[in-house]
Amino acid sequence: MTPDQEKAENWWQTEIIEMEPGSIRFRGYAIQDLIGTIGFVEMIWLMLRGDLPTPAQAELLGAALVAGVDHGPQAPSIAIARMAMTCGIGINSAMASAVNVLGDVHGGAGEQALAFYESILARAEGDIPAAAKAAVAEALAAGTQIGGFGHRFHPIDPRAPKLLALVDAAAAAGTVSGRLATVARAVEAALEDAKGRKIPMNIDGATAVIFGELGFPAPLCRGLFILSRSVGVLAHAFEQSQQGGRNKGPLPKGWRWTYTGNPQRTPE
Amino acid sequence: MTPDQEKAENWWQTEIIEMEPGSIRFRGYAIQDLIGTIGFVEMIWLMLRGDLPTPAQAELLGAALVAGVDHGPQAPSIAIARMAMTCGIGINSAMASAVNVLGDVHGGAGEQALAFYESILARAEGDIPAAAKAAVAEALAAGTQIGGFGHRFHPIDPRAPKLLALVDAAAAAGTVSGRLATVARAVEAALEDAKGRKIPMNIDGATAVIFGELGFPAPLCRGLFILSRSVGVLAHAFEQSQQGGRNKGPLPKGWRWTYTGNPQRTPE
Amino acid sequence: MTPDQEKAENWWQTEIIEMEPGSIRFRGYAIQDLIGTIGFVEMIWLMLRGDLPTPAQAELLGAALVAGVDHGPQAPSIAIARMAMTCGIGINSAMASAVNVLGDVHGGAGEQALAFYESILARAEGDIPAAAKAAVAEALAAGTQIGGFGHRFHPIDPRAPKLLALVDAAAAAGTVSGRLATVARAVEAALEDAKGRKIPMNIDGATAVIFGELGFPAPLCRGLFILSRSVGVLAHAFEQSQQGGRNKGPLPKGWRWTYTGNPQRTPE
Amino acid sequence: MTPDQEKAENWWQTEIIEMEPGSIRFRGYAIQDLIGTIGFVEMIWLMLRGDLPTPAQAELLGAALVAGVDHGPQAPSIAIARMAMTCGIGINSAMASAVNVLGDVHGGAGEQALAFYESILARAEGDIPAAAKAAVAEALAAGTQIGGFGHRFHPIDPRAPKLLALVDAAAAAGTVSGRLATVARAVEAALEDAKGRKIPMNIDGATAVIFGELGFPAPLCRGLFILSRSVGVLAHAFEQSQQGGRNKGPLPKGWRWTYTGNPQRTPE
Secondary structure, eight states, rough: HHHHHHHHHHHHSSEEEEEEEEEEEEEEEEEEHHTSSSHHHHHHHHHHSSSOOOOHHHHHHHHHHHTTTTOOOOSSHHHHHHHHSSSSOOHHHHHHHHHTTOOTTTOOOHHHHHHHHHHHHHTTOOOOHHHHHHHHHHHHHOOOOTBOOOOOSSSSOOOHHHHHHHHHHHHHHHHHHHHHHHEEEEEEHHHHEEEEEOOOBBHHHHHHHHHHTTTTHHHHHHHHHHHHHHHHHHHHHHHHHHHHSSOSSOOTTTTTOOOSOOOOBOOO | OOOHHHHHHHHHHHESSSETEEEEEEEHHHHHTTTTTHHHHHHHHHHHHHSOOOHHHHHHHEEEEESSOOTTTTHHHHHHHHHHSSSOOOHHHHHHHHHHOOOOOTTOOOHHHHHHHHHHHHTTTTTHHHHHHHHHHHHHTTTTOOOOOOSSOOSSSSSSHHHHHHHHHHHHTTOOOHHHHHHHHHHHHHHHHHHHSSOOHHHHHHHHHHHHHOOOOOHHHHHHHHHHHHHHHHHHHHHHHHOOOOSSOOSSTTTEEEEEEOOOOOOO | OHHHHHHHHHSESSEEEEEEEEEETTTTEEEHHHHHHHHHHHHHHHHHSSSSSOHHHHHHHHHHHHHHHHHOOHHHHHHHHHHHSSSSSOOHHHHHHHHOOOOTTTTOOOHHHHHHHHHHHHHTTTTTHHHHHHHHHHHHHOOOTTTBOOSSSSSOOOOHHHHHHHHHHHHHTSSOHHHHHHHHHHHHHHHHHHHHOOOOOOOOOOOHHHHHHTTOOOOHHHHHHHHHHHHHHHHHHHHHHHHHHHHOSSSTOOOEEEOSSSBBBOOO | OOOHHHHHHSSSSEEEEEEETTTETTTEEEEEHHEEEEEEEEHHHHHHHHHHHHHHHHHHEEEEEEEHHHOOSSSSHHHHHHHHSSSSHHHHHHHHHHHTTTTTTOOHHHHHHHHHHHHHHHHHHTTTHHHHHHHHHHHHOOOOOTTBBBOOOOOSHHHHHHHHHHHHHHHTTTTTTTHHHHHHHHHHHHHHHHHHHHBBBBBHHHHHHHHTTTTHHHHHHHHHHHHHHHHHHHHHHHHHHHHSSSOOOOOOOOOOOOOOOOOBBBBO
């Protein structure tokens, strides 16, 4: 190989995949040794982490992925997938328009929650409740949104307690340490103290515990949530394609928006 | 330059832009000679066509670009831009999710209309009305949608007659031939004959006439419409950011969708 | 509920998800009964199909999902994910720009393959080899691309034989009928006869067999591939964010493209 | 109208567009009064600002839009548009994948520059050079990137001096105040003082002056840049479609990336 081809090939570097004609290796493993040997969740782990998980780790990761697939057509991601599908584009593009909106507000709460938990752990010095109390007080004083707690629709998010119970079981079995679960519950308690009412952990707060306990860095919380939500996005896009419709708007046909602008006028 | 750097640089070829440190040329023109000298519509033309338009050509193209900017929040592109903007993503990404849905159904009618007009012109041999009549009959028999005619909301699309009038004026002035306007009107007449009621030309049918008269190939009809609609997409995304909201759904807060699936059950 | 709220709520209908405050049900199952009970692949199946798979079905689906996660940074989807990640957007948006390009050419071969297999099965009347031979001959005569066979990089795609072996095992175990595997091999044989050289089945041809054997309709082949490829897209986007870089271009810094357009000129 | 339909129609509010069957008004103006009467740049202004610009304002805005259309295939936005176009998706989707990456790093410098200029103006109390010097010193001390100055490719960005000259002329004619141009030049001078070498204003720094002088808020700098860059994105996507290619990767066919990961291994 000439130095210049080498220079170009060095411009694109990766530890993830190695390829020769007839050979594909992921993180060192030949693809034919992985297919039929490991499950999809193990493959997700391998791609993101570089090594294979234990069965117990994969099971816990899988539970978090099951939890986030969908929150119905009032979630912008799902509404967009369905509307997009009636506009004459492929299912890949309908999914792209939808996944694209899983931003700081719609998809970022888990990432924020894990970063918050980790900051509490870093300052805790053995006393997690005190550290959580201080961190919550600071966040409330600064007006910072604490991601992962409270839900505008569910008084109690039915996904969170179940996920936390799985973390407890995994901690009891030695799969994870359980320290982030302790932190998250301390945050919940500190929030209740500060606000005078319970603001229960939601799915983002709970999956952040799982992803963090399993060793994923905070930015991958969002990535993992996207893999999960992509399933619902696909299911709704496909269902909409079966229902038909052309250029589906948000409101029933014949309804319109409210105009609040300038009265009628003409250009001079 | 080594052969391999050259090979790589040949992998990316373009007639559009030439660059050296301190120099940018578009289609041969230095950028500093274009800025302040030509208008934005002229620049659009130059980029897509390779040469500068006459003022009359640019004016007609501009009129078509003015016409398509927006059709309100019941259009999926606009609703998506607004919903996306409440999800914690940049205005570039809100625009991307929206522009992405300008597909065959939401953004493709102009392209289909121009291709249809051109196929009529190609078979006309002097008798455009007869060719239009035959083409319309074939399309109706095949169940093919004839893009550019009829509107589910407007009995008469107020944009179409004005655009056609501009084409007529441009034809009278010798800027364009007017042949595609003749074709489009012949299609409208043939459709009325076949259906027994008027199905008037809409904005897509009319802008297709303009783009075609100006020499743009059919696939660029969609591209030009996207440039136009991007303006409305941006305006609505920005307005939504001023209104605020988080994870805006299609229906008012507290309303939900209708579930039509399986009754409650438990996994075995 | 008033008739108008009902009208609006009927505008959005789904069999996938039912929600009340504190309750989320998918296809009739409460989410807390699914989390920790079924795996992620079972959840994908449930969302797309409406019922839970058997363990053997889920295993076979999982194998196909493992197979398609990534094909390296020379695949546009992966290159785009990596470039996008250096532009100051969230990982959700980098993934969206990438997933968006899994269109007819980059993501559609499986869908095309399954549709082709099914058309052969529909005409076979007991003689699959003859039907495959006729269908291949027709496709070649029409110049239609036969998706799922041949690979521009791999002489033999290492994923295909392994996937087919799993189908054979599943057929032997009664999990699937194996009829589409027979069709796919008949297509491969007919192609070799017609072309005079082996054009081996690739990953798309093989996963189409699996998806079809498991009862998924052709359009979901693309959707399932997107779920799979999203994993690689995420892994590469995240790795790029760790490598850093700003506005990463396709070629090494300092290299440029080749300009093939007009020589230098000035506007009149 | 029932209260519930009204509630739904109030969920979508806009000052931009009013519609009745047969009637479309933007900011109070009937569309047929705008088509053929105002140019495309005037329409952009009207949509974003609510009123029509003077001809001189529109001309200055147009110059900034002309300047930013394209920076060649080594810019991620342009490379992505071209690669996307070879993947079997519509030109709308190729444009979406490209526009999507105009984020904080690739599309946000103008927005950052205008916000920086405005912060200097807000603290200046008559002495702009001193305020600029202080602001630059603070930014450098904090390690904050100062958007709009310096270019990794152009020693002097040929677009910036021409744009500034237009602002000077517009200030002399009374179209704009010229105060932001003064600020921008003071920033440039302060940067040179602090760094010991000239770091000249680039296109983002210069267009930020224009957008700000014309009264656009900082977040619209990015939006306006997107409208401009969309032209280049479209031109390159269309040119690529004419060149053909399937699944175009970043490097020439047959070249690959460099693998830096685990050596070969097998799952236990």
